[in-house]
Amino acid sequence: MRCDPKAFRAGRANFIGAKFGPSAFFIDAAFGDEAFFDQSSFDAHPSFAYATFGDGASFTGADFGSWTSFHYTTFGDGANFNGTTFRGPTTFNGTAFGGGASFDSALFKGSVMFIGDPKPNENADVRIQRHRRLWEYRRIGPDRFQSISFESARFESGADFSSRTFDSVINFANALFFRPPIFHNASNVAQIDFSGTRIKFAHSGERQWTSDSTIPIRLRALRKIAEETKNHDLERDLFVEERNAERGVYWRQFVKELKAVSITEKPRVMGRLLTHCLWIVVLFGYGALADYGRRFERPLAWLVLSVFIFHSGYASILSPLRQKADPANKDYYDQAVWMLALGNAVPFVGHHSIDAGIKKSLYCPCDVCGERAPIPPLGVQVLAIVQNVVSIALIFFFGLAMRNYFKIK
DSSP states (O other), X not given: OOOOTTTTOTTOOBOTTXXXXXXXXXXXXXXXXXXXXXXXXXXXXXXXXXXXXXXXXXXXXXXXXXXXEOTTOBOOTTOBOTTOEEOSOEEOTTOBOOTTEEOTTOEEOSOEEOOOOSSOOTTOOHHHHHHHHHHHHHTOOTTEESSEEOTTOEESSOEEOTTOEEOSXXXXXXXXXSSOOBOTTOBOGGGEEOXXXXXXXXXXXXXXXXXXXXXXXXXXXXXXXXXXXXXXXXXXXXXXXXXXXXXXXHHHHHHHHHHHSOTTTHHHHHHHHHHHHHHHHHHHHHHHHHXXXXXXXXXXXXXXXXXXXXXXXXXXHTHHHHHHSOGGGHHHHHHHHHHHHHHXXXXXXXXXXXXXXXXXXXXXXXXXXXXXXXXXXXXXXXXXXXXXXXXXXXXXXXXXXXXXXXXXX
């Protein structure tokens, strides 16, 4: 068997697949290059606070329990946390990363903090002093990111990247946030790549509702970053999330105000609350039919489906007249009903696309009208108006989605 001549060189740590119980402390430890913790697992309260790593530190596929600390840890180039799971609150506050750090496909089940320290205390203890010398040597620091990747990472709770300076591209492509991340006092935010990033304020399957007024504030701050990076798709999505978050915030405010005002003021506040409820209904319908103008496939699919829905309505209303038609003309009558449904799916066309003879066959089977012009039953007239209105709205939503997709700001 051939042995790796570097496997046991000084400073190299190999904990691949190791299992650690609770409170595994590597506080103030000093690792050389290529420290391996791949596929290792940690119970609660693991800590690498103030530790130092050389280049190539690897935690690929590791599993950390709750309350994990990398507080003021220093990494060389190429730190790798790809596919790592963090099951509880995790802190990387003041952590210094060299170039090429990677958290691709990492899973953060608890909140995570990457808060930078722009001005470490000059009178800090010897551990900070030691790190300071290392930061100067490597030209890194606890206040900045060089190049770091969170591609396809999943953040299930809050994520805080405040007080960091982004010296190079920070990759969040295809990342998923279930709480709006925080970039308070961050610098060079134009370096952030949010391509394909999804930012929500609730988990999938949860009720999309919040009364936390900080959520819209965070979403507005993220919209500003998206605007600065010219990420129009993300800016649009954040605006939609902001509007949805405001529903619960305004509801709580109106209900609170309604309880506090005098009885003479209650009608005014109640009117505002009812108006807000109407907007909630409108937003729900807009989301269901058009995905808030983000996708043209949804209104197009609804338009096609509406033909079948309204055809069922026409067939039900005209069923008594169909019974009067000659048995030999039943198939012809059914085709005419389909033509009615298809014609009214095109706004402003409707009955104009149907030949007068076909109208007479529809509304006057067996010539029950005589010489009089055929008049559609009242139910057909009402349903035709409704179908035209629905078709106009769906075609408008289709055009709006196309316009939003190709919109250049």
